Amino acid sequence: MLLLRLFTLLALLAVSFFPAFAQDILLTGRVQAQATKAAIPFVNIGIRGKNVGTIADENGGFSLRIPAQLAHDTLTFSAVGFQEQSRAIAGAQQHTVVLAEKATALKEIVVLGRTPKTRRIGTTTHSPVIWGQVRDRETHDIREFAKLISLGSRPAELVQAHIFLRYPTVDTLAFRLNFYRVAEGLPGERLIEQAILVRTPIENGWLTIDLTKYDLRLQTDFFVGFEFLPGKEPAVPVTQSKFAQPIFSYGGQFGGAAISRSSSLGAWKREPGASLSAYLTVRQ
CATH class of the missing domain: 2.60.120 (Jelly Rolls)
Known part of the structure; x- marks a missing residue:
């Protein structure tokens, strides 16, 4: 009985300390346009609302370290003029992200006064x-x-x-x-x-x-x-x-x-x- 209790205690301790040894996830990759395959510069990349993020460089490349406790969260890619995309973090260390351009909508007509100030x-x-x-x-x-x-x-x-x-x-x-x-x-x-x-x-x-x-x-x-x-x-x-x-x-x-x-x-x-x-x- 004593041996069984000792084994149970050790198992609980191992579970308790496991998160402390979990490693951060390093994500790297490149973001490009779907139609042209050209790099998209300065894409906002992050876990929405969690204050964990980065921005792609001028060539669409990025590198982001994700804390281990957020490994099962979702990473979002957002760029002006493109459809936003979200991807699961777990199991991915390298990304090639392709964003689709947003359909160009007709501009809303805004009529100013005859003599605007x-x-x-x-x-x-x-x-x-x-x-x-x-x-x-x-x-x-x-x-x-x-x-x-x-x-x-x-x-x-x-x-x-x-x-x-x-x-x-x-x-x-x-x-x-x-x-x-x-x-x-x-x-x-x-x-x-x-x-x-x-x-x-x-x-x-x-x-x-x-x-x-x-x-x-x-x-x-x-x-x-x-x-x-x-x-x-x-x-x-x-x-x-x-x-x-x-x-x-x-x-x-x-x-x-x-x-x-x-x-x-x-x-x-x-x-x-x-x-x-x-x-x-x-x-x-």
Whole structure:
């Protein structure tokens, strides 16, 4: 009887400690278009809402380490202009992911007034004591900030996007502008299936992005997302610095709420008390 109890105890201990020895899963691969077989750059890849993700590079390649406890979850691939795809993580270490293009829909006709006026919607000021930092990290992932743009009942032509940045430690910055429907006070599904990728010199002050060439016209409230894309290499290797080096700081203003996420397809976080210094110039 004593021997049986000892055997049962050892078995229970083995089960208890098994997760501690489970290994993470390293997924690598490439994302390409179904019709052309061409690589799709900067695809968002992640476990939706779990803050585990990455972004494909300019050649569609990706590498993502999945914690062992999420091995039975689902990995989602999302790209502007393509059908979203989800795949089981378990049993797969290498992926060749093929995404189908979305059918091109006719643009909704948005009629402006006879004499549209130029307006600035959002937070057009910044406080010297409200700011945050974006840092290089070991993971190859995004950082995205969203700003609510309230059009009211009047349709608008989007002219420019603006965000206040300062203290850069890099010469240029790559990011993508996204437009989302409003869903329970947070960004929801993508509203515009058009890739707006920007690579620009960065310096202190307002960064302005021209939107006129994209012919963007909307007539409902929405979120504009500033999705900052990671560089090829960290500015300071993680092994040499306890804290990753700041790439730049972003401005803010008292009041409202800051909305952001720190991972591809990750959960949006709402922090009340201060809002992002960002706005759109529109014609209404």
